[in-house]
Amino acid sequence: MNRTLLRRLAIIAIAPALVACSSDNSPTADDAGPAGPQRAAVSWLADQPAADGLFTSHYADVETGKTVAFVDHGLNLDLYAALTELGDDKTAETVYRATIEKADEYTDPPGGTRYAGAVGKLASMVQAHGDDANALGSRHLIDELEALLVKKGEEAGRAKDSPDSEFQSTNIVNQAWVVRALATAGSDDADAAIDFLLKQQCDDGSFREEMTAAPCADGRGSVDGTAFAIQSLQVAADEGSDEVEDDIAEAVDWLIGAQAEDGSFGGADGANVNSTGLGAVALALTGHDQPAAQAAAWVASLQVADGPEKGAIALNEADRSAAGSKAIADVDRDRYVRASVQAVRALTALPAENASGSR
Structure with a gap:
């Protein structure tokens, strides 16, 4: 890609x-x-x-009332994507280079957890930039994503943070980034990731945000979850994944009805x-x-x-x-x-x- x-x-x-x-x-x-x-x-x-080259976020500390500065690397990747979309390649490149220099801080911040969604989003942006996601310095992002996927059982294909715990941060947005990265890379694990994503599609065509191993037989999803799923599935379809067109069409029908x-x-x-x-x-x-x-x-x-x-x-x-x-x-x-x-x-x-x- x-x-x-x-x-x-x-x-x-x-x-x-x-x-x-x-x-x-x-x-x-x-x-x-x-x-x-x-x-x-x-x-x-x-x-x-x-x-x-990085946008600095701020928040108000609820205890002290002071404004605290921090760098949200995921937001900077979004900024890179937006600037690229708008045609400001020079600023986009500056943001991109500054962000990938902090890749470890983004995907593996202090505390010992590797976040699957962050790895998937970073890999997708690296691929979109035209770089090899499996050769980002010493990082092999696609190999890392494949290692974060559940290999068997009801959760097969789900990307999970490592080490695994009850406090998993992965949701459908993160899974969508993982699907996009693996499909673009032509990974053998892409189909499994897609299949788990499709488990989150409800019978009305929408996608729920919070993922579970059980298929969404009933219920209503969200606009954000459905829109993210459509985009990642469309990328997968463009990259050669079969039999997702009907799922995309059902999701689009629901989205139009929700407008x-x-x-x-x-x-x-x-x-x-x-x-x-x-x-x-x-x-x-x-x-x-x-x-x-x-x-x-x-x-x-x-x-x-x-x-x-x-x-x-x-x-x-x-x-x-x-x-x-x-x-x-x-x-x-x-x-x-x-x-x-x-x-x-x-x-x-x-x-x-x-x-x-x-x-």
Whole structure:
């Protein structure tokens, strides 16, 4: 697999002019049309990494009230993917190189646990970049993933953290990254990983997020779990995996049925750009352009239109209004970056007649 994986998953090719985007937030005629939101997004996202090439997250300590800084390497991989999707290869490359230098901190942080989802996500991004996931310095990521798969029994094909314990962090999102990495690598274990992923598909076509060994004979899954599963299964199908087309089609049918009239997707807490962005990408990837465009338009409506944070995509209407005229505080910036990198790929589904991506 070469570096085209991320762009092959895109809905529409990004205009070459996006590569030359600057961080100038002044409005121009180029802000009009479907490419305008993309230009604004890449400009804002490109300003987020620090001098070392990594975006630094922050959180407020509940006991002391102090703001604590930390580097979330998984989020930086998402930032790399978003910048690649938008055509800012230079900044994307900086983020990628800085992140893989910290690969051990990401997949095997202090404490003695190797996280299967982190290994799968890292391997997928390394493959998308065009590098050999089995030759990342001293790391052999595909071999490591294969070693993390359960080999027999009801859980055969499930990727699990090592050492195994009752506090497994693996869920369907992590399994989806593992499926993508193994399928792209042509691993002999890819089919087993796919089979366990398909156990999580419920009878209504959706995918549950929390995995179990028992097939999901009834119940309802989630938008996020279903969208992630669709994307990974589509990659597997493109790489030659057989007999997943019907499963993808059933999942897409459920996803379309879960979309609100305004184009948004959400969960128990209501509509949000993360779920809507994921839904838009899954729909467009499978050729459902109209519902994908409706989702994209809803995402674009939550993009900050002007001010110091022009181009950021807010999680919801409250966040969009809060960032409309002032700089985002460090303790809140992480939330906007997470929302933006997960939602930004949806912007490529904006219809040509869309006059503006933000309001």
